[in-house]
Amino acid sequence: MGSIQLDHLTKRFGETVAVEDVTLDIADSEFLVLVGPSGCGKSTTLRMLAGLETPTAGDLYIAGEHMNYRVPQNRDIAMVFQDYALYPHMTIHENVRFGLEEEAGYTDSEMDERVEEVAETLGIDDLLDRKPGELSGGQQQRVALGRAIVRDPEVFLMDEPLANLDAKLRAKMRTELQRLQADLDVTTVYVTHNQTEAMTMGDRIAVLNDGQLQQVGEPLELYHEPANQFVAGFIGEPMMNFLHGNRADAGFVGEHIEYPFDERLERAVDGVDDLVLGVRPEAVDVRRADESSAPNLGPHEFEMTVSVTETHGDQNILSLTHAAESVDHDVLRAVTDGMHIVKPGEPVTVAIDPETIHVFDGKTGKTICNRRIETARELTI
Amino acid sequence: MATHDTTEATDSTTGPSKEVVTWKTKLRYFLNSDFVRSSPYWGIPFVLMGIAVYGGIGYNLAISFTDYAGIGRPEFSNLSLEMYRTALADGSFRQAAFQNFVLLVGFTSVSLALGLFLAVLLDYGIRYKETIQTIYLLPMALSFVVTAQVWLWMYSPGNGVLNVFVTALGFGSIDWLGNPRIALAAVIFALVWQFSGYAMVVFLAGLQSLPSDQFEAAKVDGASTAKTYIRIIIPQLKQASVGAAVVLMLFALKAFDFLYAITGDYRPPNGTDILATLMVREAFQYGQWAYGAAIATMLLLLSLSVIAPYLVYQYRQGAL
Numbered sequence: 088m089g090s091i092q093l094d095h096l097t098k099r100f101g102e103t104v105a106v107e108d109v110t111l112d113i114a115d116s117e118f119l120v121l122v123g124p125s126g127c128g129k130s131t132t133l134r135m136l137a138g139l140e141t142p143t144a145g146d147l148y149i150a151g152e153h154m155n156y157r158v159p160q161n162r163d164i165a166m167v168f169q170d171y172a173l174y175p176h177m178t179i180h181e182n183v184r185f186g187l188e189e190e191a192g193y194t195d196s197e198m199d200e201r202v203e204e205v206a207e208t209l210g211i212d213d214l215l216d217r218k219p220g221e222l223s224g225g226q227q228q229r230v231a232l233g234r235a236i237v238r239d240p241e242v243f244l245m246d247e248p249l250a251n252l253d254a255k256l257r258a259k260m261r262t263e264l265q266r267l268q269a270d271l272d273v274t275t276v277y278v279t280h281n282q283t284e285a286m287t288m289g290d291r292i293a294v295l296n297d298g299q300l301q302q303v304g305e306p307l308e309l310y311h312e313p314a315n316q317f318v319a320g321f322i323g324e325p326m327m328n329f330l331h332g333n334r335a336d337a338g339f340v341g342e343h344i345e346y347p348f349d350e351r352l353e354r355a356v357d358g359v360d361d362l363v364l365g366v367r368p369e370a371v372d373v374r375r376a377d378e379s380s381a382p383n384l385g386p387h388e389f390e391m392t393v394s395v396t397e398t399h400g401d402q403n404i405l406s407l408t409h410a411a412e413s414v415d416h417d418v419l420r421a422v423t424d425g426m427h428i429v430k431p432g433e434p435v436t437v438a439i440d441p442e443t444i445h446v447f448d449g450k451t452g453k454t455i456c457n458r459r460i461e462t463a464r465e466l467t468i
Numbered sequence: 469m470a471t472h473d474t475t476e477a478t479d480s481t482t483g484p485s486k487e488v489v490t491w492k493t494k495l496r497y498f499l500n501s502d503f504v505r506s507s508p509y510w511g512i513p514f515v516l517m518g519i520a521v522y523g524g525i526g527y528n529l530a531i532s533f534t535d536y537a538g539i540g541r542p543e544f545s546n547l548s549l550e551m552y553r554t555a556l557a558d559g560s561f562r563q564a565a566f567q568n569f570v571l572l573v574g575f576t577s578v579s580l581a582l583g584l585f586l587a588v589l590l591d592y593g594i595r596y597k598e599t600i601q602t603i604y605l606l607p608m609a610l611s612f613v614v615t616a617q618v619w620l621w622m623y624s625p626g627n628g629v630l631n632v633f634v635t636a637l638g639f640g641s642i643d644w645l646g647n648p649r650i651a652l653a654a655v656i657f658a659l660v661w662q663f664s665g666y667a668m669v670v671f672l673a674g675l676q677s678l679p680s681d682q683f684e685a686a687k688v689d690g691a692s693t694a695k696t697y698i699r700i701i702i703p704q705l706k707q708a709s710v711g712a713a714v715v716l717m718l719f720a721l722k723a724f725d726f727l728y729a730i731t732g733d734y735r736p737p738n739g740t741d742i743l744a745t746l747m748v749r750e751a752f753q754y755g756q757w758a759y760g761a762a763i764a765t766m767l768l769l770l771s772l773s774v775i776a777p778y779l780v781y782q783y784r785q786g787a788l
Contacts, residue, residue, distance in 0.1 A: 137684075139687070160691065172682050173685075185689055190690070
């Protein structure tokens with residue numbers, strides 16, 4: 088039963104607080120991704136789980152047992168390091184076998200059998216006699232995985248294992264890791280700074296910033312219902328658009344845009360004055376500006392000019408500047424279909440449906456209201 | 469016809485002149501090459517080394533084939549290996565060679581072991597690490613003569629420091645350097661004191677170059693600290709060990725200074741005679757130049773047999 092409980096876990100290094108009051112429950116066999124920018128405390132949290140750091144305060148339980156002061160050797164865990172940490176003077180076979188030697192209940196031949204079994208699963212069985220220095224990055228990473236798998240632990244800990252791989256290999260390994268984890272049915276805690284990995288791989292995602300837990304939930308929950316502005320901005324590529332401004336009579340007045348509120352937004356925003364409106368780029372509707380429609384813009388439509396077009400093949404990312412001003416910086420980014428080609432410099436009409444607006448408190452960053460999702464039709468959370 | 473003539477004319481003129489240009493150009497390239505242009509710089513030490521060191525070695529070798537002794541000049545008419553034969557048959561030579569070997573092996577292995585132990589302790593992380601490192605390394609800064617004098621006092625049978633302890637414990641005072649059976653051990657101990665700091669520094673550098681996540685991976689894999697050191701860390705120090713061992717062995721071969729300084733004359737304490745001291749004694753005290761030269765050559769061969777495998781190993785590794 089490899090369930091994990093983090094209870095008000097805190098880690099201080101002298102004056103710096105690396106991890107602050109993190110409380111998190113991880114179910115058995117769950118794939119949890121710890122994600123956040125560099126320095127947010129995710130690696131430190133992982134290392135506390137491994138036993139390589141001792142918590143300053145709080146409690147840590149793995150499989151129901153209190154683990155704060157237990158050495159890594161006595162926790163039934165396996166870890167995959169970012170730099171793989173393979174032993175360079177030993178062959179791959181010996182590297183993978185090393186962890187087994189401390190496990191009870193294996194005879195020598197059983198150990199060898201198990202090593203070969205795991206090597207076959209990972210496709211490295213023909214590399215067993217080589218040394219780590221002779222292998223490519225992808226192969227080394229599989230050996231590191233093999234070393235973790237062979238011990239059949241309660242928990243897998245992975246510290247940015249895909250960070251050193253090239254993009255194609257990373258994408259391939261993402262799928263393989265997911266499949267592997269599902270097959271082995273082991274609780275996995277995976278640390279990454281890459282939000283794509285987090286979204287695609289995790290059963291649940293825990294977002295950390297500055298040592299504090301921002302939100303825990305399923306990927307789509309974090310995507311559509313972020314708890315604060317940080318999570319909203321961190322999850323989702325390209326990043327959510329943020330418009331800073333203040334409450335006005337009709338709705339919202341920002342630097343470049345006046346946005347009237349509908350009933351839902353009015354009710355939610357209530358008395359707050361300092362606001363940030365958030366809208367995801369794919370929710371921004373972009374149409375070629377028609378000469379005739381110029382005076383007839385709807386309440387949620389704006390005239391803008393395309394400043395930069397990024398072609399991705401399947402989609403285009405447009406950076407939009409406000410038409411009326413000669414401002415250098417872009418106000419919004421929009422995502423359009425790959426076939427919908429708009430050139431830089433073209434005037435466009437931009438429409439933002441109020442149903443897709445998220446509102447955040449300008450001072451605290453907390454979410455005041457999230458976009459409306461039609462759960463029955465669009466998606467199930 | 470006109471064209472014919474000109475072609476021929478051109479052929480005959482450019483033919484041989486092409487050759488002339490070629491060797492001249494080659495000469496020019498040669499004279500401009502790095503090798504030649506740098507020759508004044510390496511030339512001088514080369515000549516000096518050639519005369520002083522290699523010439524000396526060569527002359528020494530030549531003398532060893534004669535029977536030069538006492539005053540006068542060596543006779544190169546009757547060259548033979550007689551000196552070598554005498555040496556190999558001589559009991560005191562064999563004893564000195566044996567003791568030399570014991571010194572070499574004993575000193576090197578104890579220094580390496582102690583150096584490794586100290587390096588592991590320091591790497592593990594203790595306070596005042598730099599201070600302790602410096603303290604261990606300081607003896608190397610001393611000259612052999614100073615070390616010899618210090619240990620002479622330490623080992624002094626009457627009131628040397630060691631004997632003060634020994635008598636305090638109730639035993640009789642031990643004549644460390646006078647007793648042939650333990651004198652060599654005492655000498656080795658003093659030399660280890662002086663040089664294990666070097667081994668420590670080399671091992672420490674090696675230890676610190678190992679990525680720390682290997683330690684961590686081994687911990688997570690379940691290995692105890694001892695097992696981690698024995699199975700993971702120390703095997704990766706092979707390169708460092710070999711380098712340190714070679715240097716230590718060369719120091720051991722130079723132990724002459726220390727032994728000479730202990731006694732102040734040509735005969736080191738009983739039981740500590742080594743090839744170098746024997747050679748100096750035979751040559752400069754007894755005037756047996758050829759015999760001394762033969763011993764010197766054999767000592768050179770011994771040194772080469774220590775360093776040559778190392779050089780071959782380095783060459784194979786591509787580091788040479």
